[in-house]
Amino acid sequence: MSETLVAAEAVNQLGFKGGDLVQEFGYDEDIDFEVRDALEDLIDADLLEEDEHDVVDGVLLWWREDDGDLADGLVDTLSDLDDSGVVWLMTPKSGRAGHVSPADIAEAAPLAGLHVTKPAAVSKDWAATRLVMKK
Numbered sequence: 001m002s003e004t005l006v007a008a009e010a011v012n013q014l015g016f017k018g019g020d021l022v023q024e025f026g027y028d029e030d031i032d033f034e035v036r037d038a039l040e041d042l043i044d045a046d047l048l049e050e051d052e053h054d055v056v057d058g059v060l061l062w063w064r065e066d067d068g069d070l071a072d073g074l075v076d077t078l079s080d081l082d083d084s085g086v087v088w089l090m091t092p093k094s095g096r097a098g099h100v101s102p103a104d105i106a107e108a109a110p111l112a113g114l115h116v117t118k119p120a121a122v123s124k125d126w127a128a129t130r131l132v133m134k135k
Contacts, residue, residue: 007034008041010122014088014130016043016058023048025077026062030098031090032123036060056080059087062126064098070105074112074131087114087131096125105129 016022022039024047039060040046048054059077067073077087091100109116114131122128 007032007038007122010120011035011038011042013120013122014039014042014058014128015086018042018044020057021045021048021054022058022060023050023052023054023056023077023080024060024062025050025073026064026067026090028062030064031062032126035090035123035126053080055082056085057082058085060090061087062090063100064092065100066098070100070108071111074108074114078112078114078133081133083133085133088120089129089131090123090126091129093123093125093127102129110134 016039020043022043047060048056059081061073061077063070063073074087089105092098106116109131113134115134117130117132120128120130
């Protein structure tokens with residue numbers, strides 16, 4: 001099975017659908033481009049950049065250990081997020097440069113007003129964690 005097909009199947013776990021607006025934060029040369037491309041194919045649109053200001057259905061946040069304070073980074077993603085929207089936090093998997101521990105995510109999420117709900121296996125190098133706004 002091709003990497004593109006695997007990424008397309010994996011991205012379905014994120015819960016997005018055609019027509020959804022998804023904003024991307026933390027884009028850099030180290031992201032998983034297969035996942036990114038598969039997500040754009042799924043929603044049938046380009047991901048919105050950090051500085052665009054539409055109300056979005058979801059956020060894709062690529063985050064590495066040395067990117068700064070995770071709670072602050074999460075707060076930055078919320079300004080355009082719909083009340084029922086979701087943040088998918090993408091962090092390098094354990095053993096890879098920039099790894100962020102699940103304990104750090106569990107600590108930062110509530111500080112940003114978010115709740116950790118579940119992980120998803122969408123990439124061989126990146127861990128995906130679903131975060132939603134606290135009700």
